[in-house]
Amino acid sequence: MYPFSRRELLETAVRAAALIAWPGCARADDYPSRPIRLVIPYTAGAAGDQIGRPWAERIASLLGPTYVENVGGAGGALGSSAVAQSAPDGYSLLLGNGSTQVMIPLSSARPAYDAVRDFRAIYRLITSTLAFVVYPSLPVKNLQELAAYAKANPGTFSYGTPGAGTGNHLVGEMFRQQSGIPAEIVHVPYRGMGPATNDLISGQIPSMIAVVSSQLLQLHEAGKVRMLAVTSEKRLSGAPEIPTVIESGMPGLRYAGWFGLFAPKATPDGIVDRIAAATRRAMSEPALQETYRLQGLEPDIDSSPDKFQQLVEDELGRLAPIIKSIGLKRD
Known part of the structure; x- marks a missing residue:
C-alpha cells in the first residue's frame, strides 16, 4: 500500500x-x-x-x-x-x-x-507493451547485438523516450544496467513519442523505447524502423515475428x-x-x-x-x- x-x-x-x-x-x-x-x-x-x-x-x-x-x-x-x-x-x-x-x-x-x-x-x-526500436540501418538485429553496439559506442549511442522518469526510461536504465553498458549511454527525453519517432525515422537518434501502437507496427512493416523485441511475456498477435525480451535472453526487462x-x-x-x-x-x-x-x-x-x-x-x-x-x- x-x-x-x-x-x-x-x-x-x-x-x-x-x-x-x-x-x-x-x-x-x-x-x-x-x-x-x-x-x-x-x-x-x-x-x-x-x-x-x-x-x-x-x-x-x-x-x-x-x-x-x-x-x-x-x-x-x-x-x-x-x-x-x-x-x-x-x-x-x-x-x-x-x-x-x-x-x-x-x-x-x-x-x-x-x-x-x-x-x-x-x-x-x-x-500494453513496450518495444526496443532502432533505425533500420543500425547494424543490429536483436537485443544482444544492440547491447554490444552500445558498449562499442560509449558517449555516442542514445535512445529516445517520451520523457525522463517514464516507464520507457525505466526499461532503458534496466537494459543499460543488466547489459553492463557504460553510463555514457545517452538518454534523450522528448515531449512525446511522436517527436521521438520522427527523429528515429530521420536518423537523428539510433534507437528508442516506445509503447507499441498501430503506427509503430505499420512503420516496422514498411521497413522505416526495426522493432527488436517487446517487453511482454508473449509475442504480439499483430506482429508474431518480433521476439520477447525473455526470448532475447533478458527476462529481467519484462514490463507490462x-x-x-x-x-x-x-x-x-x-x-x-x-x-x-x-x-x-x-x-x-x-x-x-x-x-x-x-x-x-x-x-x-x-x-x-x-x-x-x-x-x-x-x-x-x-x-x-x-x-x-x-x-x-x-x-
Missing part, C-alpha cells in the same frame, strides 16, 4: 471539507450536463491518441459529448497535473498510465502531484504497461461509478476490442474503480525499491 503521512491525511480531510462549499459542486443525478474533457498528457499522434480517442468516440453515445485535449510535456506530468488541479466534477478526466501515475511520482524530487492523494482511479482500458481513466480525487462516487459503468459497457463491445487489438493492445473488459486503484497502489509499492536501486531521477 502507498503510505500516507499525518500531514497528507490532514490535507485530504481539508480538501474533502472544502468540496462541500465548492461552487457548482457536481451531483451524480444530473451528470453529465455538458461535454466531458479527456486530457491525454502527450502530444497528438502519440500512443495515447490511439487509446483515448476510440474511447471518447464510443463513450459519447453512451454517456455524453466527450472531447480529447492533448496536453503534452514533462513526460506526461504537465497534463496530469492540470487534471489533478481541475474541479472534481467529472468533466476533466485523465488518460493516465504507469508513467504518469507511478514512475513520475516515484522518480521526482518534487512531484507536481501525488498519484494516490490527488487522483481517483476509474477504469483500466488496456494493457497500461492506460486508464482517472479523475481528481474529490470527484463524487456516483460520478465515478457512472463513468466506470459506461466504460465497462463500451469495452464489452467487440468493435472497440478489435480496434485496440489491431494496435497490439489488450482491452480490459473487467476493470473497476476499486480494482484499478489497488493496481496503482501495488505498482507504487513494487517499483519504488527498483527505482531507488538504479537511482532513476527526473530532476
